[in-house]
Amino acid sequence: MRPEILFPLFRPLTALAGVGPRIAKACARLDLERPVDLLWHLPSGLLDRRFSPPLDTAPDGVVATVVVDVGRHLPASNRRLPYRVPCHNESGELTLVFFHARPNYLQRVLPEGSSRVVSGRLERFRGELQMSHPDHIGEPAELARIQTLEPVYPLTAGLTAKALQKATNDALSELPEMPEWLDPALQKAENWLPWQAAVQAVHSPAGFDDLDPLATARARLAYDELLANQLALALMRRSLRRRAGRTTQAEGHLRQRVIAALDYQLTGAQQRTLGEVDADLAAEHRMLRLLQGDVGSGKTIVALLAMLTAVEAGAQATLMAPTEILARQHFATIEPLAQVAGVRLGLLLGRGRQKGRAATLRALAAGEIDILVGTHAVFQQEVEFRDLAFAVIDEQHRFGVHQRLALSAKGAGRCDLLVMTATPIPRTLALTAFGDMETSRLDEKPPGRLPVETRALPLERLEEVVKALERHVADGARVYWVCPLVAESEISDLAAAEQRQAHLSQHFGQRVALVHGRMKGSLKDDAMARFASGEVEILVATTVIEVGVDVPEATVMVIEHAERFGLAQLHQLRGRVGRGTGASSCLMLYAPPLGEVARRRLEIMRQTEDGFRIAEEDLKLRGAGEVLGTRQSGLPAFRLADLGAHGELLAMARDDARLILERDSDLESPRGQALRVLLYLFERDAAVGYLGSG
Numbered sequence: 001m002r003p004e005i006l007f008p009l010f011r012p013l014t015a016l017a018g019v020g021p022r023i024a025k026a027c028a029r030l031d032l033e034r035p036v037d038l039l040w041h042l043p044s045g046l047l048d049r050r051f052s053p054p055l056d057t058a059p060d061g062v063v064a065t066v067v068v069d070v071g072r073h074l075p076a077s078n079r080r081l082p083y084r085v086p087c088h089n090e091s092g093e094l095t096l097v098f099f100h101a102r103p104n105y106l107q108r109v110l111p112e113g114s115s116r117v118v119s120g121r122l123e124r125f126r127g128e129l130q131m132s133h134p135d136h137i138g139e140p141a142e143l144a145r146i147q148t149l150e151p152v153y154p155l156t157a158g159l160t161a162k163a164l165q166k167a168t169n170d171a172l173s174e175l176p177e178m179p180e181w182l183d184p185a186l187q188k189a190e191n192w193l194p195w196q197a198a199v200q201a202v203h204s205p206a207g208f209d210d211l212d213p214l215a216t217a218r219a220r221l222a223y224d225e226l227l228a229n230q231l232a233l234a235l236m237r238r239s240l241r242r243r244a245g246r247t248t249q250a251e252g253h254l255r256q257r258v259i260a261a262l263d264y265q266l267t268g269a270q271q272r273t274l275g276e277v278d279a280d281l282a283a284e285h286r287m288l289r290l291l292q293g294d295v296g297s298g299k300t301i302v303a304l305l306a307m308l309t310a311v312e313a314g315a316q317a318t319l320m321a322p323t324e325i326l327a328r329q330h331f332a333t334i335e336p337l338a339q340v341a342g343v344r345l346g347l348l349l350g351r352g353r354q355k356g357r358a359a360t361l362r363a364l365a366a367g368e369i370d371i372l373v374g375t376h377a378v379f380q381q382e383v384e385f386r387d388l389a390f391a392v393i394d395e396q397h398r399f400g401v402h403q404r405l406a407l408s409a410k411g412a413g414r415c416d417l418l419v420m421t422a423t424p425i426p427r428t429l430a431l432t433a434f435g436d437m438e439t440s441r442l443d444e445k446p447p448g449r450l451p452v453e454t455r456a457l458p459l460e461r462l463e464e465v466v467k468a469l470e471r472h473v474a475d476g477a478r479v480y481w482v483c484p485l486v487a488e489s490e491i492s493d494l495a496a497a498e499q500r501q502a503h504l505s506q507h508f509g510q511r512v513a514l515v516h517g518r519m520k521g522s523l524k525d526d527a528m529a530r531f532a533s534g535e536v537e538i539l540v541a542t543t544v545i546e547v548g549v550d551v552p553e554a555t556v557m558v559i560e561h562a563e564r565f566g567l568a569q570l571h572q573l574r575g576r577v578g579r580g581t582g583a584s585s586c587l588m589l590y591a592p593p594l595g596e597v598a599r600r601r602l603e604i605m606r607q608t609e610d611g612f613r614i615a616e617e618d619l620k621l622r623g624a625g626e627v628l629g630t631r632q633s634g635l636p637a638f639r640l641a642d643l644g645a646h647g648e649l650l651a652m653a654r655d656d657a658r659l660i661l662e663r664d665s666d667l668e669s670p671r672g673q674a675l676r677v678l679l680y681l682f683e684r685d686a687a688v689g690y691l692g693s694g
């Protein structure tokens with residue numbers, strides 16, 4: 001239950017005095033739905049209202065605040081003309097201009113013959129100095145209040161700066177008196193204000209420096225958010241690990257047999273990873289390990305060899321893939337090797353997706369299957385193992401890892417877990433998503449892979465590219481041609497891809513297939529299968545090339561409008577070629593002129609194929625939220641923290657969280673109580689549920 005002290009921050013916006021339903025609706029478009037959201041909606045700029053020039057020499061186009069005497073109003077003679085209010089002071093004249101004016105209102109705020117402060121943008125129009133729709137009109141006594149640096153907020157249709165400022169001020173005027181959750185020594189060392197003062201400060205910047213993410217008030221709030229994140233992860237992880245684990249050990253006979261049957265040597269990174277996994281399996285506590293390795297880094301064999309430890313110890317293991325296609329692919333890869341080791345392998349898909357499913361389930365429960373490969377359906381209630389010791393989850397590109405772990409903890413009881421992901425994640429991001437979860441990295445590609453020759457070309461050379469493809473295809477190459485996101489709508493993406501297919505068909509006839517996001521699954525599979533079998537040589541695709549599908553014969557990747565893709569996407573796309581023995585190439589076609597960031601991206605792509613380095617560069621170029629598309633990826637989105645700028649704070653928060661739980665494991669001390677408030681403030685309510693449950 002959310003503590004009472006936070007109630008004012010989590011009411012509907014309309015509970016604020018100055019916010020009616022209309023403004024609340026506009027705010028909702030920016031996801032501002034409660035006062036707390038307003039607090040986290042930080043100024044993105046500053047407007048300087050301190051300038052007060054003499055009117056006769058005032059420059060055009062600047063924002064100014066001046067005191068004037070109000071002259072006789074000149075109402076509009078017709079609806080298309082503005083209502084005008086001539087004003088003056090000792091330095092010259094200024095006409096205030098209002099379109100669609102409400103005369104009563106203007107008479108009230110600008111009484112003829114009175115003196116008034118007005119603030120807004122000055123413009124010269126036909127020799128006359130004008131200010132249309134001043135942002136502020138007030139009595140002379142209000143000059144000091146108006147003549148300031150004003151924070152500028154991101155806005156949206158229907159939401160004026162004034163309305164948002166008013167709502168924000170309302171929210172700020174009711175800040176609860178929070179207990180301090182920061183470590184006093186840290187707070188002192190960093191010179192951080194108390195929470196209330198910090199919130200006030202970020203909304204009243206005194207200069208451009210205060211907008212910097214590292215400015216003290218902003219840094220403090222970012223730290224609060226990161227601490228809540230790290231504390232929540234630490235609690236979740238502790239609760240998972242507290243469940244009794246088991247020790248699983250083997251001498252490695254099965255593993256040796258499989259290794260002897262491989263026609264390659266394990267890489268150093270694969271051996272190191274196996275060592276790490278074995279140590280975890282042998283340890284008393286429950287294993288929770290993340291294995292990161294780029295596409296093609298050889299995760300599958302690591303998964304198999306790791307599972308053999310459990311099998312040799314007399315227990316069962318399972319490998320789960322995110323899609324049926326991948327589950328089948330893993331099964332096909334593993335089957336011959338399992339035979340070598342004399343290990344009994346099973347395949348389990350969703351209900352109704354497979355003949356003989358009931359028999360598989362029976363064999364599993366009887367312990368007649370040692371390793372079960374399947375989709376995530378493996379964690380369904382009806383699936384019973386005789387003795388499951390170890391589960392490997394192949395996540396590919398998603399990171400809902402903690403939800404997944406929580407779920408699997410139910411299904412899999414005390415079994416050890418290894419989660420594999422194919423998207424390299426920068427260390428900072430990994431920390432926010434997984435906290436202190438142990439991580440292994442396959443950062444070494446199997447030897448013998450040829451580098452993918454990567455080039456960037458302007459789109460005007462497209463016909464040249466097509467000519468070159470004709471030669472490649474004649475030599476038996478297979479080609480991916482990726483069309484980008486054209487607009488927000490999938491329909492126009494599709495149109496572009498269809499057009500490209502038509503265009504390429506003029507050169508290649510029937511040898512071009514198309515896949516796109518709106519296609520039915522079976523049609524998509526069909527097109528992919530025709531490409532995989534070589535029936536068609538060119539596959540035109542919108543960005544949805546099925547994750548993980550392996551066509552080793554594909555050696556050319558053309559990416560149209562490469563400047564519109566993020567680095568991670570470009571890297572994933574390029575990863576579809578260079579998987580076989582043939583030399584591969586990746587052509588990034590771009591529309592000049594390239595912006596600075598796009599140019600940098602293409603340059604990095606040409607410099608390196610190292611997914612980890614690319615991920616780090618991506619983080620630098622884009623800011624964390626965007627790196628992997630936070631929403632789809634399941635990575636946490638931060639409101640205040642900016643991982644590009646706050647990496648160091650994140651590391652501090654991780655250490656802080658660890659120390660906190662060491663000293664006060666159930667957050668019962670006064671600081672512990674304050675930290676509970678912090679968790680609720682950042683809506684990590686679920687994490688509080690892990691407290692005190694033992």
Ligand code: ADP
Nearest residue numbers: 264265266267295296297298299300301446447
């Ligand atoms: P990932 O799942 O990490 O994308 P895979 O496990 O599918 O990669 O491996 C990609 C390819 O590399 C497979 O054909 C596999 O047999 C091969 N491979 C794996 N490890 C090695 C190695 N050490 N040396 C050579 N080839 C390897």
Ligand code: MG
Nearest residue numbers: 296299300548
């Ligand atoms: Mg794989």
